[in-house]
Amino acid sequence: MQVHTDWHGLPEAARGATLALGNLDGVHLGHLAVLAAAHQARPDLTLGALTFEPHPREHFRPDDPPFRLALLPAKAAILGAHGARHVIALPFGAELAAMSAEDFCQSVLVEALGVRHLACGPDFAFGHRRGGDVTLLGQFAEAHGIGLSIVPHVKDAQGAISSTRIRRLLQDGYPERAAAMLGRDFAITGAVTHGDARGRTIGFPTANIPLGRHLEPARGVYAVLVTLPDGRVVKGVANLGRRPTLGGDPISRLEAHLFDFAEDLYGQELGVALVHFLREERKFPDFSALVAQIQADAAEARTLLG
CATH class of the missing domain: 2.40.30.30 (Riboflavin kinase-like)
Structure with missing residues (x-):
């Protein structure tokens, strides 16, 4: 498994993959379902994950208390243990924050990554002011011959598994309940x-x-x-x-x-x-x-x- 922190000039081995998209903080069961869907849709392609580093919230709200469930090395190791061969951690700063959703699709997904299949959750948002959603992504993917899997939320008895719920459980002193949603x-x-x-x-x-x-x-x-x-x-x-x-x-x-x-x-x-x-x-x-x-x-x- 290789980690790439620059989307410019990626090696050919990291291009043309099937990719899971998202912040993937903590890499919980919902994130792993997205990764699995990316592989199941195109098992013939190299499996990768595209995420953002630092988390966009850290860029926009730098004075907030730390909130990360997993920093990049740990996140990449977990993704690698579940089959990802490339983790592309896009450097989230002023350039990426200002990029429109359409430019993100064209410049990053097509030109830089040459992606052939994408998988994400139903709430995935991207681009300047989160202007892109799964509908726009689907339209772009169809126009460029890219496959797209929209993966439903993984749920337990209390609802959709999310990083927010996991953070709250850990802050309240329930690591066992958090582990059930993380899968570890x-x-x-x-x-x-x-x-x-x-x-x-x-x-x-x-x-x-x-x-x-x-x-x-x-x-x-x-x-x-x-x-x-x-x-x-x-x-x-x-x-x-x-x-x-x-x-x-x-x-x-x-x-x-x-x-x-x-x-x-x-x-x-x-x-x-x-x-x-x-x-x-x-x-x-x-x-x-x-x-x-x-x-x-x-x-x-x-x-x-x-």
Whole structure:
């Protein structure tokens, strides 16, 4: 799987594909249905996905809190695991924001990508001020001999699966429900940075991972599965929050303690999947009370993870 971040001068291998279109934040079950439809319509063609980086909302509302479910490397890896051979992440800035829907179809889809089949959800919108919709896309595709699959929303008992619903569930402390819509556990991916090493003094060393542009889920303690760069998955317990008992931090951090693990992880990129929410963040009367609770949290996480 290859990631392309410039639509100018794409290699021939990335052209003439069948493409899934969308922001694809989180790559949930609805997005995977679009990807599957692109492949099923033209299994003879290379399968790819076309998305935008950064997410258009980040361009238009840069002061909003981070909200992303998956940053580009994780998004591309998920798409690749489901068959995409090329992920084209169009750089969303002033040029693309000002491009009309018709110009987008002609310049990007036809001239740059030479696309032969497209798949998208019924709400896909594109072009300047979201001036293009599936009706315009269908008319353009028909005029240029391009196939088009409009994929209905994937639904559960509460309605259409969406990134918005998943974000809300994570912020409310329901990672299991979010996982059901994602098709996997929600994970925060990032490089391990140096902390204050307080955990080492009590036998609970942690890998500290900044949230960066990720959505901030409910603050508290989670049972986690940590994926290492070599593919190993290690069980653990993690705190996500601002550590009020230790004086408080200006921004939230993710601190993951890996069970029965003693290797150096500084600078390495980990994926920390939030599997179960154990409890909300709270301030303890003293450090010894915090340590006792950490020990109880670790024991509960071990039990839940099996």
